Structure formats: structure tokens, C-alpha cells
Amino acid sequence: MKANIVIEIPKNSKVKYEIEDGRLKVDRILYGAMNYPANYGYFEETLDWDGDPLDALIISDQQFLPKSIVPIRIIGAIKMIDAGETDTKILTVVDVDPRFDNINKLNDLNKNLLLEFKDFFENYKNLQNKKVEILGFEDITFAKKELEEAKNIYKEFHHLEKSEFIKIMKKKYPNKYK
Secondary structure, eight states, X not given: OEEEEEEEEOTTOOEEEEEETTEEEEEEEOOTTOOOSSEEEXXXXXXXXXXXXXXXXXXXXXXXXXXXXXXXXXXXXXXXXXXXXXXOEEXXXXXXXXXXXXXXXXXXXXXXXXXXXXXXXXXXXXXXXXXXXXXXXXXXXXXXXXXXXXXXXXXXXXXXXXXXXXXXXXXXXXXXXX
16 A cells, blocks of 8 residues: 655654744653664644654665655554554655565565664653553554544544543543553
8 A cells, every 4th residue: 555654753763853833843852772673654634642743664775855745655563562552553664765666565574674673662762661562563454444534533522622632532441552
């Protein structure tokens, strides 16, 4: 499945950017020796259970500038719990680079890359004393379902403030929160 991702954080960066009101805001600098192992962004007009747009990792040799729109192909997902909230990351590859034409599903990736993603998300908040739990990797079917669900949630709840959204979601879908 093809889509577009808005880049927030370039590959190999320690800077966690957020896009607010069309501008880049430095949210935090990663503590420790970890850098983002892939370009990091989101799907527009989606909401995940944490009240933010649905996140994506974009596998590419290149680093993309924040706010860039990158055409991608979905290949799978990482299921995780971050600070007690379901926080899925959709795994994608850049779709405008022929060097990635042969990657269409998770099994097409080098297994060490998946281990690197797992290690990054399990440990990148350790020095902040925050726990992230990796529940596993999922296939394209799961990833597409997550994207459709996030689009539907957005349609119904995008008008709410983040705190109000999470409060409502915790009541309606307690299984998505710990």
C-alpha cells in the first residue's frame, strides 16, 4: 500500500521535533548514545491512541528534512506500549528510490534492521526513566488496519484537545491503555 508521510525527524538525529502550527518545535533532545535509526514521521489526518497522528518509520539511505512529504510503501508495523498507551509505529520504505523496489514486506528486510528498531524503542527513553514495551512486529495487513483505524478515529475525534481525547479513549477502549 502506498501513501505519503510527513517527516518530523531525520534519520540519525538526536533531536525530537514536533510540527506545531506549521512550524518545527524542538520537543526534546534524546539522552544517551541513541539516534533515530530511520526517518520518523506521521500520516496526516490520523489519530493514534496516544492522541498524536499515527507514527511511521521510513527506511531509506537518505535523511529527509523535517516537514518533507515522502512517498512510501507500507511493509509492516511495530506494536508497542509507550508510557502506558498503545503507540504503533508503521514500518515503511521510501517509494521513489529504485534501490528499495525489492522490499515489500517485513521478511524482505535484513533481520538486524528490525532488531535495531526494537533496541532503539526499548531503550531510547531509559535515561528519562520512561518505559517502552515492544509487543512485536506485525505484517502489512495489520499495518493497513491500523492506518484505517487511525483515519476513522481522526474523523470522529480530531476536534478534541489531546487530554480530552485520551480521557474518552481510556473509557471507551481500556484495552489500549495500561
